[in-house]
């Protein structure tokens with residue numbers, strides 16, 4: 178049997194007391210040498226593990242922020258999201274990976290995480306750069322059994338989940354720029370890209386991938402691509418603190434599990450609308466709707482249960498704006 182580093186790290190992380198080498202051997206059916214090798218690997222990766230003869234091993238402290246399969250797996254407390262996990266130190270795009278895994282039949286809840294993305298995808302065909310040690314870039318593979326026209330709401334469920342998880346971990350307030358940009362101090366900390374694949378008959382969803390890129394530990398605005406630099410920021414820039422991305426991923430996925438369950442009860446956002454709107458920065462604000470059929474301005478009144486932004490136009494007409502089609506800007510800037 179292969180000694181799983183993730184299992185040993187999880188056991189050490191969840192134990193307040195020392196765990197003897199014998200306990201680890203018995204638990205995983207491996208030799209003392211195999212346990213010793215894993216402990217040494219973990220130490221080399223930056224985990225401070227105390228070994229006391231006669232007592233065993235104790236995890237004193239882990240690296241402040243490090244992404245690896247075992248770091249993520251040892252922190253996940255979710256029921257189904259991320260139970261099947263793919264971690265890449267570097268990949269093209271986690272959304273592209275998740276779609277491939279979707280084709281290969283991987284289960285609902287599979288998560289792909291990468292430290293570096295070399296061909297990350299943004300909305301509207303833009304690229305999304307991810308430098309090592311900075312962002313939490315992940316994609317969740319879902320296999321919903323509802324009709325395709327409900328799928329656009331999944332992004333709003335994820336947006337709320339990220340906003341709430343970031344608040345929990347930083348203690349700082351977040352806002353949502355409809356439909357799914359997460360904002361701190363009027364600058365963007367997270368973008369999302371949801372892609373849906375239909376069955377060959379084109380009548381059912383085969384799978385949906387929801388990708389999110391959260392700027393976590395970027396130290397300065399210079400680290401962002403030039404075109405997004407004026408409106409981008411990171412949790413570290415805004416709060417002055419470094420965060421553990423694996424811990425943040427766990428919080429996001431836990432929130433998503435709860436919020437997705439609420440969404441499934443009604444197959445709309447009625448159960449989440451209030452909390453979503455409490456974060457909605459466009460609420461009561463003048464917006465410019467960049468509709469391919471013609472731009473217009475109006476006052477955003479909130480979202481309806483389908484996640485559409487209700488915009489009251491100058492002539493008094495209330496127009497529901499569908500997230501898939503258009504983009505919305507503040508009248509005097511990004512939000």
Ligand code: BTN
Nearest residue numbers: 270272298299300368369388390
């Ligand atoms: C946007 O333009 O605001 C959306 C950005 C989405 C980026 C994330 S990073 C993880 C996932 N993989 C991708 O290639 N894109 C999304």
